[in-house]
Amino acid sequence: MTIHVLPDQLASQIAAGEVVERPASVVKELVENAIDAGATAITVEVRGGGRDLIQVADNGAGIPAAEIETAFLRHATSKLTTADDLWAIRTLGFRGEALASIAAVSRATVVSRATGQTTGVRLVLEGGQSVARETVGAPAGTVIAVENLFYNVPARLKFLKSVTTEKRLIDEFVTRYALAYPRIRFRLSHDGRVTFQTTGSGATADVLLAAYGPDTTRQLIEVQLSEAEEANAGAGGRRSALVHGYISDPALTWAGRNHILLFVNGRAIRDPRLTFAVIQAYHTLLPGGRYPLALLFVGLPPEEVDVNVHPTKVEVRFRDEGAVFGAVQRAVRRTLLQTTPARGIGGWPTNGPAAAGWGSFRPAEDGRGLPANQLDIPWQLRGPAPEPIEGGGTAEAPELPGTAATRLPIMRVIGQVGAAYIITEGPDGLYLIDQHAAHERVLYEQFLAQRRGIHVASQGLVAAATVYMSPSQSRLIEENLPLLTELGFEIESFGPNAFRVRAVPAILSRSDPAEAVAAVVTDLENETTPLKTQIEALVIKRVCKTAAVKAGQVLSRVEMEELITQLEACNIPHTCPHGRPTLIHLSAATLARQFGRT
Ligand code: ADP
Numbered sequence: 001m002t003i004h005v006l007p008d009q010l011a012s013q014i015a016a017g018e019v020v021e022r023p024a025s026v027v028k029e030l031v032e033n034a035i036d037a038g039a040t041a042i043t044v045e046v047r048g049g050g051r052d053l054i055q056v057a058d059n060g061a062g063i064p065a066a067e068i069e070t071a072f073l074r075h076a077t078s079k080l081t082t083a084d085d086l087w088a089i090r091t092l093g094f095r096g097e098a099l100a101s102i103a104a105v106s107r108a109t110v111v112s113r114a115t116g117q118t119t120g121v122r123l124v125l126e127g128g129q130s131v132a133r134e135t136v137g138a139p140a141g142t143v144i145a146v147e148n149l150f151y152n153v154p155a156r157l158k159f160l161k162s163v164t165t166e167k168r169l170i171d172e173f174v175t176r177y178a179l180a181y182p183r184i185r186f187r188l189s190h191d192g193r194v195t196f197q198t199t200g201s202g203a204t205a206d207v208l209l210a211a212y213g214p215d216t217t218r219q220l221i222e223v224q225l226s227e228a229e230e231a232n233a234g235a236g237g238r239r240s241a242l243v244h245g246y247i248s249d250p251a252l253t254w255a256g257r258n259h260i261l262l263f264v265n266g267r268a269i270r271d272p273r274l275t276f277a278v279i280q281a282y283h284t285l286l287p288g289g290r291y292p293l294a295l296l297f298v299g300l301p302p303e304e305v306d307v308n309v310h311p312t313k314v315e316v317r318f319r320d321e322g323a324v325f326g327a328v329q330r331a332v333r334r335t336l337l338q339t340t341p342a343r344g345i346g347g348w349p350t351n352g353p354a355a356a357g358w359g360s361f362r363p364a365e366d367g368r369g370l371p372a373n374q375l376d377i378p379w380q381l382r383g384p385a386p387e388p389i390e391g392g393g394t395a396e397a398p399e400l401p402g403t404a405a406t407r408l409p410i411m412r413v414i415g416q417v418g419a420a421y422i423i424t425e426g427p428d429g430l431y432l433i434d435q436h437a438a439h440e441r442v443l444y445e446q447f448l449a450q451r452r453g454i455h456v457a458s459q460g461l462v463a464a465a466t467v468y469m470s471p472s473q474s475r476l477i478e479e480n481l482p483l484l485t486e487l488g489f490e491i492e493s494f495g496p497n498a499f500r501v502r503a504v505p506a507i508l509s510r511s512d513p514a515e516a517v518a519a520v521v522t523d524l525e526n527e528t529t530p531l532k533t534q535i536e537a538l539v540i541k542r543v544c545k546t547a548a549v550k551a552g553q554v555l556s557r558v559e560m561e562e563l564i565t566q567l568e569a570c571n572i573p574h575t576c577p578h579g580r581p582t583l584i585h586l587s588a589a590t591l592a593r594q595f596g597r598t
Pocket residue numbers: 029033034037058060061062063071072076077078079092093094095096097098099100141142
């Protein structure tokens with residue numbers, strides 16, 4: 001074959017493929033254009049998951065009649081003029097590719113009337129070629145209808161997922177932008193049925209309610225700027241990343257990370273590193289394999305972020321990635337530490353494990369199905385103060401002068417129930433403590449403290465224990481030998497697929513060493529994408545779990561007192577390293593109410 005320049009039509013189809021991957025990309029680009037045009041209402045109508053029709057109507061600035069054909073040319077934009085502008089982008093669009101790309105692979109009809117013009121214009125394009133144009137009467141704003149998507153790119157059509165999948169992607173996308181722009185009234189319909197709409201009230205909480213419903217919304221915690229950040233931002237010295245938004249209470253978890261939504265300067269972005277920063281901030285608060293919800297808005301001076309990385313503009317590059325990572329992680333962690341109180345009965349999620357057994361402790365429901373004290377809650381999300389339990393009740397975590405809100409008060413041991421729970425009394429009522437979970441937490445913090453020091457205390461075994469492994473398990477052990485040594489294990493090869501355990505971390509001294517090593521290996525096998533830090537966390541958690549007292553073990557008073565004293569000293573006493581609660585608090589007020597004293 002000779003080298004030849006591709007015909008225009010083919011070249012634009014290829015280019016279009018980069019921007020318009022699927023129906024959701026069309027929705028994204030059209031909604032972004034409407035936002036850039038200053039719309040206060042955006043209506044999205046979809047038919048057949050976007051294959052038959054995608055129509056986006058807005059009440060924004062409109063496109064002047066004289067420029068309408070230009071708007072559909074490749075690299076035609078009103079948002080950028082010089083290369084320097086690329087470093088001061090304040091609009092969602094800037095590449096001037098979307099309309100051209102969409103028109104190249106569909107039949108597109110645009111009706112627009114620009115502010116200040118008396119008539120509008122209607123333009124129809126097929127495969128990028130203009131086929132009709134007329135002057136029409138039209139409301140101010142723009143309506144773009146895209147039909148027969150990918151009719152001339154059959155290969156793309158074949159790659160589309162099911163209608164349900166495409167619908168879901170469109171829903172996700174519209175929801176994201178509605179959350180980021182609460183002042184804009186959004187309405188989305190599929191095949192004539194409205195599936196999502198917002199009021200445009202300006203309150204993110206209202207949009208959260210529309211997107212996630214009252215149960216989830218009530219369990220979200222607001223991430224606010226720290227005082228220092230606020231002062232700094234006010235003084236105009238805004239160089240570093242500012243992070244605000246909402247995150248879920250650790251009691252609320254999802255199986256995937258797709259509810260971690262990130263925005264940079266109002267743009268929905270995809271960034272695995274920042275997503276990981278959020279997950280890491282929840283470290284030890286969530287059970288393995290469960291993820292939080294997070295809606296985080298990162299604000300940065302435009303020159304600190306390069307948005308011109310990919311045609312779809314969902315990836316960005318930061319000038320100082322580490323700083324942004326740190327800012328996100330700190331903001332989430334700070335919020336969690338300020339707000340994870342002991343779980344009072346009222347603090348359990350409605351569908352939580354305690355709901356059934358402790359049902360009688362739940363506040364009476366009012367006519368709307370919300371607990372009486374939470375009438376106003378949908379609009380007032382939980383701020384840093386712990387959620388009140390029952391009508392007007394006070395916070396669960398009693399604050400002693402000079403202690404952080406998350407610390408436990410000094411408690412008096414009363415006794416043990418069912419060889420599993422310890423009952424204690426504190427300054428504000430009664431605590432039920434899960435002895436295993438509490439001990440795990442204590443050992444975990446002790447282990448981490450040792451780890452931060454020079455080395456982890458190791459306990460030599462009088463008689464070395466031999467363990468036998470499968471070949472793949474042996475490989476795992478060999479690969480992780482240096483780490484295991486750092487963590488206090490002394491393991492050496494002892495023939496094919498056999499190892500001798502000569503020492504274990506000191507806290508394991510009372511456990512069966514062979515069993516402990518086997519448990520660690522099983523955990524490692526279950527981890528599919530082990531980063532070094534994850535492996536380390538896994539091993540530490542397993543060691544603590546193995547060493548902790550079990551349910552069913554009768555404890556002496558001295559042992560119970562010892563455990564409670566150690567729990568009081570913990571930084572995060574309310575959950576075990578796997579994220580389960582360590583204690584349940586029945587406040588004096590709750591008890592008084594339940595006995596009808598108030
Ligand atoms: P970009 O958004 O990157 O500038 P597009 O191809 O998406 O490129 O749009 C080209 C131009 O058409 C925009 O710069 C804008 O001036 C105009 N435009 C597109 N959609 C709208 C709209 N909904 N309202 C007003 N102007 C629009």
